[in-house]
Amino acid sequence: xxxxxxxxxxxxxxxxxxxxxxxxxxxxxxxxxxxxxxxxxxxxxxxxxxxxxxxxxxxxxxxxxxxxxxxxxxxxxxxxxxxxxxxxxxxxxxxxxxxxxxxxxxxxxxxxxxxxxxxxxxxxxxxxxxxxxxxxxxxxxxxxxxxxxxxxxxxxxxxxxxxxxxxxxxxxxxxxxxxxxxxxxxxxxxxxxxxxxxxxxxxxxxxxxxxxxxxxxxxxxxxxxxxxxxxxxxxxxxxxxxxxxxxxxxxxxxxxxxxxxxxxxxxxxxxxxxxxxxxxxxxxxxxxxxxxxxxxxxxxxxxxxxxxxxxxxxxxxxxxxxxxxxxxxxxxxxxxx
Amino acid sequence: xxxxxxxxxxxxxxxxxxxxxxxxxxxxxxxxxxxxxxxxxxxxxxxxxxxxxxxxxxxxxxxxxxxxxxxxxxxxxxxxxxxxxxxxxxxxxxxxxxxxxxxxxxxxxxxxxxxxxxxxxxxxxxxxxxxxxxxxxxxxxxxxxxxxxxxxxxxxxxxxxxxxxxxxxxxxxxxxxxxxxxxxxxxxxxxxxxxxxxxxxxxxxxxxxxxxxxxxxxxxxxxxxxxxxxxxxxxxxxxxxxxxxxxxxxxxxxxxxxxxxxxxxxxxxxxxxxxxxxxxxxxxxxxxxxxxxxxxxxxxxxxxxxxxxxxxxxxxxxxxxxxxxxxxxxxxxxxxxxxxxxxxxxxxxxxxxxxxxxxxxxxxxxxxxxxxxxxxxxxxxxxxxxxxxxxxxxxxxxxxxxxxxxxxxxxxxxxxxxxx
Numbered sequence: 001x002x003x004x005x006x007x008x009x010x011x012x013x014x015x016x017x018x019x020x021x022x023x024x025x026x027x028x029x030x031x032x033x034x035x036x037x038x039x040x041x042x043x044x045x046x047x048x049x050x051x052x053x054x055x056x057x058x059x060x061x062x063x064x065x066x067x068x069x070x071x072x073x074x075x076x077x078x079x080x081x082x083x084x085x086x087x088x089x090x091x092x093x094x095x096x097x098x099x100x101x102x103x104x105x106x107x108x109x110x111x112x113x114x115x116x117x118x119x120x121x122x123x124x125x126x127x128x129x130x131x132x133x134x135x136x137x138x139x140x141x142x143x144x145x146x147x148x149x150x151x152x153x154x155x156x157x158x159x160x161x162x163x164x165x166x167x168x169x170x171x172x173x174x175x176x177x178x179x180x181x182x183x184x185x186x187x188x189x190x191x192x193x194x195x196x197x198x199x200x201x202x203x204x205x206x207x208x209x210x211x212x213x214x215x216x217x218x219x220x221x222x223x224x225x226x227x228x229x230x231x232x233x234x235x236x237x238x239x240x241x242x243x244x245x246x247x248x249x250x251x252x253x254x255x256x257x258x259x260x261x262x263x264x265x266x267x268x269x270x271x272x273x274x275x276x277x278x279x280x281x282x283x284x285x286x287x288x289x290x291x292x293x294x295x296x297x298x299x300x301x302x303x304x305x306x307x308x309x310x311x312x313x314x315x316x317x318x319x320x321x322x323x324x325x326x327x328x329x330x331x332x333x334x335x336x337x
Numbered sequence: 338x339x340x341x342x343x344x345x346x347x348x349x350x351x352x353x354x355x356x357x358x359x360x361x362x363x364x365x366x367x368x369x370x371x372x373x374x375x376x377x378x379x380x381x382x383x384x385x386x387x388x389x390x391x392x393x394x395x396x397x398x399x400x401x402x403x404x405x406x407x408x409x410x411x412x413x414x415x416x417x418x419x420x421x422x423x424x425x426x427x428x429x430x431x432x433x434x435x436x437x438x439x440x441x442x443x444x445x446x447x448x449x450x451x452x453x454x455x456x457x458x459x460x461x462x463x464x465x466x467x468x469x470x471x472x473x474x475x476x477x478x479x480x481x482x483x484x485x486x487x488x489x490x491x492x493x494x495x496x497x498x499x500x501x502x503x504x505x506x507x508x509x510x511x512x513x514x515x516x517x518x519x520x521x522x523x524x525x526x527x528x529x530x531x532x533x534x535x536x537x538x539x540x541x542x543x544x545x546x547x548x549x550x551x552x553x554x555x556x557x558x559x560x561x562x563x564x565x566x567x568x569x570x571x572x573x574x575x576x577x578x579x580x581x582x583x584x585x586x587x588x589x590x591x592x593x594x595x596x597x598x599x600x601x602x603x604x605x606x607x608x609x610x611x612x613x614x615x616x617x618x619x620x621x622x623x624x625x626x627x628x629x630x631x632x633x634x635x636x637x638x639x640x641x642x643x644x645x646x647x648x649x650x651x652x653x654x655x656x657x658x659x660x661x662x663x664x665x666x667x668x669x670x671x672x673x674x675x676x677x678x679x680x681x682x683x684x685x686x687x688x689x690x691x692x693x694x695x696x697x698x699x700x701x702x703x704x705x706x707x708x709x710x711x712x713x714x715x716x717x718x719x720x721x722x723x724x725x726x727x728x729x730x731x732x733x734x735x736x737x738x739x740x741x742x743x744x745x746x747x748x749x750x751x752x753x754x755x756x757x
Contacts, residue, residue, distance in 0.1 A: 051546075051547045052547070056577075057573045057574065057577055059570045059573055059574070061566050061567060062571070062573055062574050065533065065539075065567055065570060065571070066536055066537070066539055066540030066543060066574050067540060068537045068540060069477070069536065069537030069538055069539060069540025069541035069542075069543075069554070070540040070543055070544040070547075071540075072525065072537065072540075073540070073541040073544030073545060073548075074544065074548075077540075092530060092533065093536075093567075096528065096530045096533065097528060097530070097533050100528075101526065102739050102740070102741070102742070103511060103739045103740050104508060104511055104512055104516070104518070104528070105508060105518040105520075105526035106507055106509045106738075106739055107738075107739050108507065108519070108520045108526065109518065109520060109525065109526050110742070141740055142740055142741065144741070165741075165742035165743075166741050166742055210745065210746075253745075254745035254746060254747060255747075257747070
């Protein structure tokens with residue numbers, strides 16, 4: 001066991017996967033010589049050579065389209081889109097091609113590829129470096145979508161994603177690449193290396209897709225969340241003293257419905273929390289699942305806490321970002337109903 | 338402070354600006370006349386060595402490589418010594434494709450399927466090209482390259498099952514008619530979204546190069562779809578990584594009702610799109626079986642020798658409608674396909690075989706009848722399984738398969754809910 005940042009854990013997962021399987025190739029803008037603008041692929045080109053880890057032209061469409069063809073050939077491409085906000089030019093290749101290839105050819109051609117992309121705000125990235133597009137992927141059948149919240153999960157989920165026979169989207173909350181973030185931007189930054197959740201077993205097994213983790217056990221209410229918001233929910237529980245159960249979904253599709261039902265049936269109250277904009281967000285799916293499967297256990301309507309329905313505003317990040325105050329207030333309100 | 342603008346420079350035109358919207362030369366009611374089209378005589382375009390510096394053959398992107406002359410003779414540096422059996426097979430492939438198209442067009446009109454797209458006039462492009470590929474190579478076709486399957490020996494009956502979406506369809510009734518797929522025959526599953534396969538072909542070829550394999554890929558696109566971003570991404574990636582891929586552009590003059598000048602703009606030719614990327618670019622007579630085969634082999638050899646991609650534009654003409662949903666008389670003169678100066682690919686190869694004493698009118702009539710019989714008997718077999726309208730479709734249970742390698746719980750629940 002060792003402490004590492006999420007970035008180091010992602011590097012480690014690449015390293016392990018590339019060492020185990022020489023079909024794994026890594027490419028994207030700046031990922032080769034430089035190791036990625038966030039350094040998630042640092043050292044890979046040096047260790048595995050230029051044909052296993054290389055830079056690409058600035059063409060998200062090209063990166064994903066080439067990866068689809070390469071996966072169909074028999075490789076396992078694990079590609080990086082520099083920011084999730086840049087994936088729109090490639091969206092057709094992801095949605096109409098990667099996600100459909102197995103289905104449309106009845107299994108004759110498959111697309112075992114991974115698309116990693118940093119998501120989320122809190123880094124003063126404004127509108128084009130802060131988006132959380134998970135709903136655009138979870139709505140697409142044929143894709144799997146994961147969001148880690150700790151270095152160990154980032155490593156373990158990426159290993160599973162690379163091993164998976166289908167295309168997997170890995171959304172990496174960039175705000176917690178280097179340390180957990182509890183929504184208090186005015187507090188000193190804590191590194192994963194000094195945090196209990198920063199512990200990673202570099203010989204550890206992959207974390208299976210589709211399995212949630214309970215980050216905090218509680219009786220009063222359930223918070224269903226993922227990514228950066230896991231840490232915000234933990235902070236809110238601590239600051240309000242409310243005995244909340246925090247469920248970190250880790251995989252958004254396929255989602256761990258059993259764990260959701262177990263927790264909500266136990267607490268009878270549920271908050272759905274995400275950073276992405278509210279309307280038609282992934283939270284709507286969670287609320288639907290909870291009402292469909294846990295209706296008779298609910299003691300109050302399910303509450304959504306999310307980013308406002310505006311583009312991400314540069315100067316107003318901390319108002320936009322659902323921080324512990326908003327989550328705590330929602331918790332208090334929910335207990336009063 | 339008030340904003341001030343400089344006065345217009347001397348000589349600036351005061352006239353209002355206008356938008357240029359290119360128009361085809363002929364519309365319904367016009368008499369098509371291609372006498373001014375610049376078509377080099379067969380045999381006059383040189384054949385460079387495959388390792389030529391692309392800078393030295395820029396002119397080949399603006400001419401048309403042709404082998405068969407009006408007398409049916411194979412002439413010039415691109416004429417290869419071909420076994421007459423190869424040529425006879427080529428002719429039979431084209432006749433089979435033409436007969437297959439005719440039957441499937443009729444089947445669609447009879448309500449046996451929803452849709453069909455025929456190849457009339459373009460048969461040489463795909464039937465000849467396959468002759469340059471080896472087992473294991475992969476085509477990334479668009480929807481007018483069924484000749485690749487036919488010339489590689491793929492069963493017509495299986496193609497028809499795909500068109501009928503019946504229980505014999507390997508794609509399990511999930512794809513539009515003519516969206517075939519066969520890994521074994523080097524035919525990548527067709528997508529309805531234009532041009533997506535172009536960059537995928539480059540990625541596939543990059544995979545082969547990364548593995549140190551010997552297989553090459555062929556990308557296919559129509560001239561209209563070259564306007565899509567994917568085409569340009571493919572050229573960037575192919576030239577950057579010198580991927581072992583043949584980048585084919587089938588210029589059949591018409592993207593549904595839109596003439597080729599709309600996608601081409603002022604660039605001269607579609608082949609010329611390759612020049613800015615340093616990719617060798619050739620333009621070839623797409624109705625000349627021998628020229629297509631020769632150029633395809635040249636490009637394939639370049640790819641196999643690790644010399645990188647080649648862009649090939651096939652100049653041809655879509656004599657039929659875009660699909661069974663299209664009426665071309667609404668946007669072009671009826672007589673245009675007959676006036677098209679590059680002729681009928683079937684008749685041109687026939688004339689060549691006759692000219693070299695390896696074919697006759699009688700044999701041709703017999704070959705046409707054989708192609709027809711082969712197609713009819715395959716059709717009988719396919720229809721015995723079912724058609725889109727008559728039933729015996731794949732099980733609705735199949736609808737839930739292959740979304741993922743392993744069915745996730747939410748899909749299992751939905752399948753159960755559907756009753757299957």
